[in-house]
Every structure is written in structure tokens, then in C-alpha cells.
Amino acid sequence: MTTQPSSFILSLPKAELHLHLEGTVDPATLSELSRRHCTPLAADNNRYTNVEDSGRVLSEDDVRALYSYTDFVGFLMAFKAVTERLRTPEDYELITYRMMQKLAAQGVVHAEVFVSVGVLFWRGHPIDPLFEGMEAGRLRGERDFGMTLYWIFDAVRNFGAEEALKVAKKAVEYRERNVIGFGIGGDERRGAPEEFRDAYRYAREHGLRTSCHAGETTGPESISGALDALHTERLGHALSLQQSPELLQRVVREQVPLELCIASNQRTGCCPRIEDHPVRKYFDAGAMITLNTDDPEMFQTSLAHEYQLAQDVHGFSEGELRQLAMNSIRASWLPDERKSELLKRY
Numbered sequence: 001m002t003t004q005p006s007s008f009i010l011s012l013p014k015a016e017l018h019l020h021l022e023g024t025v026d027p028a029t030l031s032e033l034s035r036r037h038c039t040p041l042a043a044d045n046n047r048y049t050n051v052e053d054s055g056r057v058l059s060e061d062d063v064r065a066l067y068s069y070t071d072f073v074g075f076l077m078a079f080k081a082v083t084e085r086l087r088t089p090e091d092y093e094l095i096t097y098r099m100m101q102k103l104a105a106q107g108v109v110h111a112e113v114f115v116s117v118g119v120l121f122w123r124g125h126p127i128d129p130l131f132e133g134m135e136a137g138r139l140r141g142e143r144d145f146g147m148t149l150y151w152i153f154d155a156v157r158n159f160g161a162e163e164a165l166k167v168a169k170k171a172v173e174y175r176e177r178n179v180i181g182f183g184i185g186g187d188e189r190r191g192a193p194e195e196f197r198d199a200y201r202y203a204r205e206h207g208l209r210t211s212c213h214a215g216e217t218t219g220p221e222s223i224s225g226a227l228d229a230l231h232t233e234r235l236g237h238a239l240s241l242q243q244s245p246e247l248l249q250r251v252v253r254e255q256v257p258l259e260l261c262i263a264s265n266q267r268t269g270c271c272p273r274i275e276d277h278p279v280r281k282y283f284d285a286g287a288m289i290t291l292n293t294d295d296p297e298m299f300q301t302s303l304a305h306e307y308q309l310a311q312d313v314h315g316f317s318e319g320e321l322r323q324l325a326m327n328s329i330r331a332s333w334l335p336d337e338r339k340s341e342l343l344k345r346y
Contacts, residue, residue, distance in 0.1 A: 005304035015328035018259035023295020024099040027063035033085040034058040089133030096137025104145035118156035150180035157191030164199040172206040181209040193225030200230040215240040242278040257331035263301035264294035
């Protein structure tokens with residue numbers, strides 16, 4: 001990060017709506033986790049990992065090098081290295097609490113956080129005790145930092161429709177324990193939205209809210225598929241929406257919330273230059289856009305820095321930044337009464 005966020009940006013009450021828990025692990029924490037777990041994962045119980053790498057102790061410099069990738073595949077490898085070292089409830093409590101501490105320091109009053117439950121299933125980890133660790137961290141964080149947090153259980157396209165449905169069912173199982181939603185991420189080229197109709201239908205029918213990573217690495221057909229086949233409520237990234245004026249008009253007309261992640265799109269190579277990001281175009285068109293970080297430690301960003309990028313690179317005024325912050329509250333899945341309380345702060 002080259003520019004310190006302004007005091008105005010830090011003072012804005014904000015919600016973070018597109019944030020992956022595993023992507024909040026900073027170099028010091030990942031180094032600590034690698035010392036805790038310096039034995040390889042069992043090969044026959046872990047089809048997703050590189051066993052040799054999973055047993056290596058990482059220094060903070062090693063982690064910084066790991067996070068210095070140049071494309072989307074490099075990002076996925078970094079993400080994998082983190083998930084390999086998250087093995088116990090205590091690990092998840094630690095990273096949840098530290099994530100909330102960093103969010104609160106930026107003026108974040110509410111977060112809706114993706115957890116890669118699809119990866120946990122794939123690796124054969126028992127979900128229930130790990131979720132207890134997350135919840136312990138959430139409860140401590142809410143008490144100590146005065147913010148709120150909901151969980152979104154995230155499936156992985158690469159693993160197929162049946163695995164996604166398993167994730168949706170697990171999310172429904174925990175819907176009374178702060179699991180608010182269901183979504184899918186992973187490599188869009190490995191699974192069109194239409195393949196996941198059953199998982200999204202199950203989630204909706206059982207009271208979950210829905211988001212979908214769409215139009216990050218593929219064209220606008222991924223976005224239209226997410227809307228038409230999955231009936232998703234929010235769209236993550238939506239970078240290729242700019243390629244279809246008709247689809248952009250539809251998203252504006254229907255006020256579909258967009259979870260935009262400026263630094264993420266540049267770091268993964270999906271948007272070669274920060275200056276080319278369509279955040280300004282979408283805002284000027286009247287879209288319901290929100291700013292988010294995706295995986296802040298892996299992209300060397302923060303939510304306050306995303307707001308600063310919008311101002312410094314894309315010319316957003318303080319009044320427009322205030323509008324973005326208000327959008328984040330409105331697009332959240334908080335109860336209407338709580339939204340009204342937060343919006344009164346403006």
C-alpha cells in the first residue's frame with residue numbers, strides 16, 4: 001500500500017461484504033501456523049494439497065514471497081498454502097479474531113465473511129470442530145471490537161456440483177448460528193453457473209442468502225448465468241460486466257449489489273492496470289456498488305485502502321465515498337432495523 005487512508009475514510013462506518021477468512025492471514029500469522037503444523041498432511045486424505053510444501057516451516061519473508069504472485073493461478077497456490085496450515089479449532093479462532101481486530105481499526109462495523117467449506121470437505125477435515133473455533137473467535141471479536149460478523153459458506157467450482165450441494169446443506173445446518181449465506185468461488189472456467197442450480201435452489205429454499213463469484217476471469221455470460229440460473233442476490237467481482245451494456249443496464253435497473261475488489265482484480269491479472277478498473281463506470285451508470293478486499297493480506301490491501309484507491313485513482317469525492325459506505329450497509333444482509341441504526345450515523 002503506497003498511500004495511507006485518510007482520517008475521513010477511516011471514520012466512515014463501513015461493511016465488508018466480499019472477504020475470504022483464509023485470505024486475511026498475514027505473514028506473521030501464517031509463519032506461526034507453519035510452526036504449529038510442520039508435518040505434512042496425509043497424501044491419501046488430501047487430494048487438494050502439495051504434501052511436500054505443506055510440511056515446510058515458513059518465515060515471514062517466505063510468506064511475503066508466496067504472496068508476490070503475478071497471476072490468478074499464483075493466487076490460488078498462495079491460497080492453498082494457507083488452507084494447508086489451518087487444521088485445528090484454535091487456528092480458526094486465531095485468524096477470525098485477528099481479522100476482526102484489523103477490520104474494526106478501519107471503521108468496519110459489520111462483515112460478511114466467506115469460509116472455504118468446500119476446501120475443508122475436499123481435504124477430509126471435520127467441519128464441526130473447526131466451525132466451533134471460528135465461532136469462538138467471532139464471539140470474542142464482537143465483544144472486544146464492537147462489530148458484527150456473519151458467515152457465508154463457500155463452495156469451489158472446481159470440485160463439482162455434488163460437492164457444492166454438500167456445502168449448501170452444511171450451511172443450512174448452521175443457519176441459526178450466524179451462517180447467513182451460501183456462495184461459490186474458485187476458477188470460473190471449471191464450472192459454469194448453470195451447473196450449480198440445485199445447490200442454490202436448496203440454499204434459497206432453506207432461508208439462506210446467496211452470492212456468486214461471477215465475471216472475474218470469464219465473460220459476461222458468467223454474470224447472466226448467475227442471475228438467471230442461480231437467482232443470486234449479489235455478484236462478486238463482476239469485472240466483465242463492462243463488456244455488455246445491456247447486462248449493465250439490467251444490473252442497474254434491478255439494483256443488484258456488486259461486490260467489487262479493485263486491488264484483487266489487478267493483483268490476479270484479471271484487470272492489468274488499477275486505472276482500467278470499471279468501478280467508476282459502474283458507479284456513474286447507477287449500479288449498487290460496494291468496495292471490498294477479497295483476500296486483503298494476499299493482495300496487500302485493506303478496506304480503507306480500497307476506498308483510498310477509489311478516491312486517488314478513480315476520482316471519487318468524499319461525498320461519493322460516503323455513498324459507497326452507505327451502499328455497503330444497504331447491500332448487507334443485516335436486519336432492516338440494524339441497517340437503519342447504522343445509516344443514521346451518516
